[in-house]
Amino acid sequence: MKIIVTGAAGFIGSHLCEKLLENEHHTVVGIDGWLGPTPSHLKTFNIGSLLANPRFTFISENLLIAPLPKLLHDADAVYHLAGMPGVRTSWGKDFEAYTIHNISSTQRLLEACKDAPIQQFIYASTSSVYGEKDGKLSEAMEPAPLSPYGITKLTGEHLCRVYHTTFRIPTVILRYFTVYGPRQRPDMSFHRFIKQLLTNQPITIFGDGTQSRDFTYISDCIKGTVAVLGNRAVVGKTINIGGKEKASVNEVVALLEKLTGRKAIRQYTASALGEPKHTWADLSLAEQYLHYAPEVTLKEGLQREIEYIRSIY
DSSP states (O other), X not given: OEEEEEXXXXXXXXXXXXXXXXXTTOEEEEEEOOOSSSOHHXXXXXXXXXXXXXXXXXXXXXXXXXXXXXXXXXXXXXXXXXXXXXXXXXXXXXXXXXXXXXXXXXXXXXXXXTTXXXXXXXXXXXXXXXXXOSSSBOTTSOOOOSSHHHHHHHHHHHHXXXXXXXXXXXXXXXXXXXXXXXXXXXXXXXXXXXXXXXXXXXXXXXXXXXXXXXXXXXXHHHHHHHTTTTOGGGTTOEEEEOOSEEEEHHHHHHHHHHHHTOOOOEEEEOOOTXXXXXXXXXXXXXXXXXXXXXXXXXXXXXXXXXXXXHHHO
């Protein structure tokens, strides 16, 4: 099976490519336009082992100009993970980059898929599309994003549905809930917290730290993502991919203190615009269709990310 992965040099994309290549019948074409806040040397590090695999081809190209029909003409599946990430940076003049890379690129990729023999188009979305809601977040809930970023990702979802309905492109939408672990982007909270702790810098916490998230360890996220491949029952569906446990930011910092043996210098600042107070994934559909059950505890996952942060700094 030939599989296209966009955003292949990113956090989730690089892990996904590695997992797909564990199957000797798969070849993977990874595309990355080097977007977002992750420095190029870290993205290069992410794909280091992939480049040595003869069944992996890497294309450094922006989706807006890449020769998509040529790349897709014999592809069996597409994982579309590429895009401009981040809630806090999606306001003001930076919004244009989000519309280009989260909406226009997605539409161009879907257009190219109309005439390709792909069996699945899997779109990576986010829990940010839900907005502020109480309790577990079900895919049946009406989305109400709080940020421009969330709006662009929801627009990508709508594009997938329109192309599925009109052109029968076999789309699947996955909504990720706060994925963490080795290779996490430097702007994400856990990466920042661990680096700040290890270098004796103040930890910057937005709001009062009581906000909670459903934290998903990277291997669990990838397990759920790969389970979609070849699963015809999920075509046309939207499915949450969440974690084993949720916790508040203050609880995470306290756990990091225990794991590193260092005392955090907590520096609280104004709440970030566009971020909900709580997220918590209803995993009923993932359990039903993907037999998905996250396994990695927050303590285990944080320990692994600490080891990664130590290795790169």
